[in-house]
Structure formats: structure tokens, C-alpha cells
Amino acid sequence: MRAQSAPQQLAPAAEFDLDASWRLHPQVSVRPERFGALLYHFGTRRLSFLKSPALLTVVTSLAAEPTARAACVNAGIGPAELPAYRQALATLAASQMICGRTAS
Amino acid sequence: MTVTAAPLVEEFRYGLDAPICLTWELTYACNLSCVHCLSSSGRRDPAELSTAECKRVIDELERMQVFYVNIGGGEPTVRPDFWELVDYATAHHVGVKFSTNGLRITPGVARKLAASDYIDVQISLDGATAEVNDALRGPGSFGLALRAMRNLADAGFAGFKISVVMTRHNIGQLDAFKTIADQFGAQLRITRLRPSGRGADVWDELHPSAGQQRELYDWLVAHGENVLTGDSFFHLAGYGGGLPGLNMCGAGRVVCLIDPVGDVYACPFAIHDAFLAGNVRGGGGFAEVWRSSELFTGLRQPQSGGACTSCSAFDACQGGCMAAKFFTGLPLDGPDPECVRGFGEQALAAVDAAGAPRPSGDHSHRRAPASGARAVGQRREPVPVSIGPRPADGDEAIVAGQSSGIMPDRACDQNPLAGFRLPATAG
Numbered sequence: 001m002r003a004q005s006a007p008q009q010l011a012p013a014a015e016f017d018l019d020a021s022w023r024l025h026p027q028v029s030v031r032p033e034r035f036g037a038l039l040y041h042f043g044t045r046r047l048s049f050l051k052s053p054a055l056l057t058v059v060t061s062l063a064a065e066p067t068a069r070a071a072c073v074n075a076g077i078g079p080a081e082l083p084a085y086r087q088a089l090a091t092l093a094a095s096q097m098i099c100g101r102t103a104s
Numbered sequence: 105m106t107v108t109a110a111p112l113v114e115e116f117r118y119g120l121d122a123p124i125c126l127t128w129e130l131t132y133a134c135n136l137s138c139v140h141c142l143s144s145s146g147r148r149d150p151a152e153l154s155t156a157e158c159k160r161v162i163d164e165l166e167r168m169q170v171f172y173v174n175i176g177g178g179e180p181t182v183r184p185d186f187w188e189l190v191d192y193a194t195a196h197h198v199g200v201k202f203s204t205n206g207l208r209i210t211p212g213v214a215r216k217l218a219a220s221d222y223i224d225v226q227i228s229l230d231g232a233t234a235e236v237n238d239a240l241r242g243p244g245s246f247g248l249a250l251r252a253m254r255n256l257a258d259a260g261f262a263g264f265k266i267s268v269v270m271t272r273h274n275i276g277q278l279d280a281f282k283t284i285a286d287q288f289g290a291q292l293r294i295t296r297l298r299p300s301g302r303g304a305d306v307w308d309e310l311h312p313s314a315g316q317q318r319e320l321y322d323w324l325v326a327h328g329e330n331v332l333t334g335d336s337f338f339h340l341a342g343y344g345g346g347l348p349g350l351n352m353c354g355a356g357r358v359v360c361l362i363d364p365v366g367d368v369y370a371c372p373f374a375i376h377d378a379f380l381a382g383n384v385r386g387g388g389g390f391a392e393v394w395r396s397s398e399l400f401t402g403l404r405q406p407q408s409g410g411a412c413t414s415c416s417a418f419d420a421c422q423g424g425c426m427a428a429k430f431f432t433g434l435p436l437d438g439p440d441p442e443c444v445r446g447f448g449e450q451a452l453a454a455v456d457a458a459g460a461p462r463p464s465g466d467h468s469h470r471r472a473p474a475s476g477a478r479a480v481g482q483r484r485e486p487v488p489v490s491i492g493p494r495p496a497d498g499d500e501a502i503v504a505g506q507s508s509g510i511m512p513d514r515a516c517d518q519n520p521l522a523g524f525r526l527p528a529t530a531g
Contacts, residue, residue: 027221029169029171029197031122031169031171033115033120033121034115034120034121035112035115038120038124038171040171040172040199042171042199042221042222043221045199045224047124047171049112051112
């Protein structure tokens with residue numbers, strides 16, 4: 001039930017599948033802020049920060065897009081920026097802020 | 105990388121639309137009379153917010169998307185409507201972390217708490233042994249806390265917090281605290297002793313010596329990964345390496361305090377008119393106080409670091425804790441009293457301690473605690489702590505080898521950021 005908070009590490013971007021389906025974890029609340037957003041996971045009791053409004057757009061549109069890559073493209077993220085966003089998404093996945101959509 | 109804008113901490117200094125988390129002391133009533141109580145609690149204030157008023161505050165917090173509140177007191181569980189308010193908050197998407205001395209954590213309550221993902225519990229314990237703990241918190245308080253921890257562990261509540269204020273008498277017990285936490289499947293949280301509330305009266309005798317501060321820093325560097333600090337100790341960053349946390353004073357920027365009568369202060373350790381921003385009973389409620397009070401607006405402007413700005417440690421410590429300076433009579437743009445470079449000590453020697461501002465509002469028990477103290481027994485009389493020698497001048501040697509800092513450093517230690525880690529990631 002209660003997950004222990006572990007130190008947040010920079011997750012390897014290469015392990016994040018941009019072509020899979022993702023969504024925000026159901027226990028995560030999102031609060032938009034000037035710099036991007038604050039995320040709070042009620043299960044792990046951890047706070048995360050999205051440091052750009054574009055990343056917020058990506059994260060909140062994940063569930064509606066077939067893939068994370070599509071969410072990035074639709075948020076206006078170009079090829080040059082994609083690796084940085086993949087890195088950010090990998091970290092969010094590692095801390096359970098976002099999770100994979102399987103069936104359904 | 106392109107995802108990163110200005111450093112996040114810079115954003116935080118200008119304040120947020122709502123606090124990241126805030127401390128809400130629900131009552132000044134308490135069954136204990138801890139010598140270092142930051143809110144000088146004991147007796148209930150007759151003007152305490154009613155149940156309906158508390159619910160209105162929760163409604164506001166929900167609208168502002170405050171993820172959770174740190175509820176404290178006093179002993180919050182002595183409020184007859186405590187569980188009602190907890191249920192109301194979680195039903196309105198405001199998580200609750202509450203601090204308790206363990207008074208009401210029965211096996212049944214523990215089971216209920218363990219069943220909710222939106223409730224976290226923090227048991228206060230200021231000694232790893234009854235001898236050390238009870239000297240500060242009163243006879244029987246160690247047993248009370250241990251009983252609560254056992255009940256929580258038995259109920260399957262993993263990861264509750266054990267919250268320790270670090271003093272001269274328990275720095276040497278850090279490993280023992282960790283052992284207790286591990287034994288109960290809990291997480292250790294240690295915070296800094298501030299000269300706030302009744303803490304102002306005992307700070308001289310209880311705050312860690314310079315040598316102990318170093319010991320604490322070294323322990324945190326070695327064990328800090330799984331120990332929460334509420335960002336308490338970033339003044340220790342002057343020793344060389346930063347500790348996890350935001351490393352900034354969040355007062356009025358990302359944190360604040362709502363007290364039992366609805367007064368809003370810049371931080372939990374600053375219960376004084378100088379840091380009073382407004383009251384939730386005002387027409388604009390809490391949101392207006394947070395967003396437009398003169399005090400908070402001022403705190404969100406660039407602050408003067410005074411003489412500290414020329415110190416090489418200033419980037420790390422930002423000049424320290426506002427409350428710690430204020431209640432020890434030091435200027436707010438001067439060094440923190442516990443500056444690791446020793447400038448605080450020098451500054452303290454130059455001020456008249458008797459002239460330091462006194463905390464506002466004293467709800468201490470007049471004599472013995474009220475009957476609510478049944479679980480704890482009678483109150484201890486005068487502060488039963490030994491008075492150690494003040495750190496000698498020689499303690500400055502502890503920073504030998506550092507660059508010749510000109511001035512002090514300091515840290516901010518509001519508890520509300522406990523547990524938050526700046527992700528290296530997500531942008």
C-alpha cells in the first residue's frame with residue numbers, strides 16, 4: 001500500500017519507450033504554475049516539478065495520445081528538443097508520476 | 105537542456121499562487137508541555153476556529169490545489185472534531201499529514217489510518233530513550249509515543265514518520281533513532297530546534313554545540329538518503345556540500361502557518377506580530393492573505409543578505425533562518441545564530457539577549473496540564489535539562505580549512521517541505 005519514498009534519480013532516457021502509450025498516474029494531482037507545474041503523488045507522497053509549460057502539455061495529453069512521441073509532437077516539441085523531453089518523461093515514469101497504458 | 109527554464113528555486117523565491125504545503129495548527133490545547141514547544145501550546149484558545157470555519161478553510165485549500173496540509177498543534181487529536189476534519193479534507197482532495205504525541209493512536213485508530221492513502225502520521229519523539237525524551241516532553245511521553253508506533257506498525261501502516269527535534273542531548277542518539285524507525289517500518293525525520301515559542305526560553309541550553317552540528321552534518325551526509333529533514337539543516341551546507349532540499353527560506357513564498365485562531369504567519373516558527381500576514385476570517389479568506397498580504401508580498405521581493413552576501417557560503421545558506429535570527433535578537437540581514445562559520449556566535453555575543461523579541465501569544469499550561477494529560481501523568485516542573493557550557497571560541501577551528509568567509513550563513517527550516525526532493529529530473 002504505502003510506497004516508501006526513495007530518492008529520485010535521473011532515469012536513463014533510453015529506457016523510456018516514446019512509442020508506447022502512457023498516462024498520468026491516477027493518484028497524481030497536477031497544479032499548473034507559472035514555470036510549468038507541480039505534481040504530487042498521493043501514493044508515494046512525493047512532489048515533482050515540471051519545469052516547462054510544454055512539458056505540462058505533454059504530460060496532460062499523454063492519455064489522449066496514442067504514444068508519448070505523438071504527445072510531444074502535438075505539444076510543438078521539435079526533434080532537437082525531444083531527447084530532453086524523453087529524459088524528463090523517463091524520470092516521471094521512474095517515480096510513478098506517469099504510467100503505461102496497457103489494455104484499455 | 106532546453107526543458108529547463110530558470111532554476112526552480114528562483115521561481116519559488118517569487119512565491120507561488122498557493123503554498124506547496126502549509127502547516128495548520130488546529131489547536132493550542134495539548135496534553136503535554138514540552139519545554140521547547142514552538143507554539144507555546146497548552147491551553148485551548150477560546151477563539152479557536154469552529155468546525156464550520158475549518159471546513160471553509162479546507163474548501164479554499166481544495167480550490168487552491170494545496171496538495172496536503174501538515175496538521176499540528178498543540179495536540180491536534182484532542183479536538184473533538186479532529187477525525188471529522190481529517191475525513192473532510194481527504195474527501196476534498198487535500199491530503200493530511202498530522203503530527204501527534206501519540207495520545208489518541210489506539211489500535212483501532214491505527215487501523216483506520218493505515219487504510220487511507222491520503223493520511224500520513226508523524227509521531228513526535230525527542231529522545232531515543234525515555235530519559236532523554238521525557239526530560240523535554242514530560243514524564244510518560246516516551247511510552248506514549250512508543251505505544252502509538254507499535255499500534256501503527258501492527259496495523260500495517262508502513263512508512264509513518266518519527267519526528268525528532270535535534271538537541272544537544274540527542275545528537276548522539278541519531279543511530280538509535282534510526283534503529284527505532286527501522287524497527288517499526290517508519291521513516292525518520294529530523295528537524296532543527298528553533299528559538300520559537302517556549303523554545304526561546306531553552307534554546308541556549310538545548311541547541312546543538314558547534315561540534316555537534318558538524319556531527320549531525322556528517323551523519324546526514326552518510327545516512328541522509330532515507331532520512332527526512334524538512335529542509336531544516338541547509339545552514340549546514342556551509343560545511344561544504346549541500347544537503348537534499350530546496351535550500352531556501354520558504355516563508356511566505358512556498359509555505360506558511362495557519363494558527364488555531366486563523367491567524368496566518370509566514371512560517372510555523374514565526375508566531376509573532378512581525379510575521380503575521382492576516383487572518384482566514386477576513387473577507388478574502390486564506391487565499392487573499394496568501395496572494396496579496398503586504399507581508400508576503402514583501403517576502404517575495406529580493407531580500408537583502410546584508411553582510412552575509414560577501415560570505416562564500418551565502419549561496420548555500422542564503423543567510424539563514426529568519427525566525428532563528430529574529431527570536432535570538434539578531435538582525436534579519438545578519439548571520440543565523442548557528443552559522444557554521446561561527447559568525448552567529450559572534451553576533452550573539454554582541455546583542456542583549458534580554459532585548460530579543462518575545463514570541464506572541466502564550467497558551468502554556470498555567471500550572472499542571474489539564475486533565476487531558478491523563479495518559480501522561482503529571483507535568484515536570486522546571487526545565488530539567490542540564491545547562492551545558494556555551495561553545496567556546498575555539499569552536500571556530502571547526503571551519504578551519506574553509507575559505508575565509510567574511511560572514512555567516514544560514515538556513516531556513518520550515519518543516520512543510522519535509523520529504524520533498526527537488527527532482528533532478530522532470531525538466
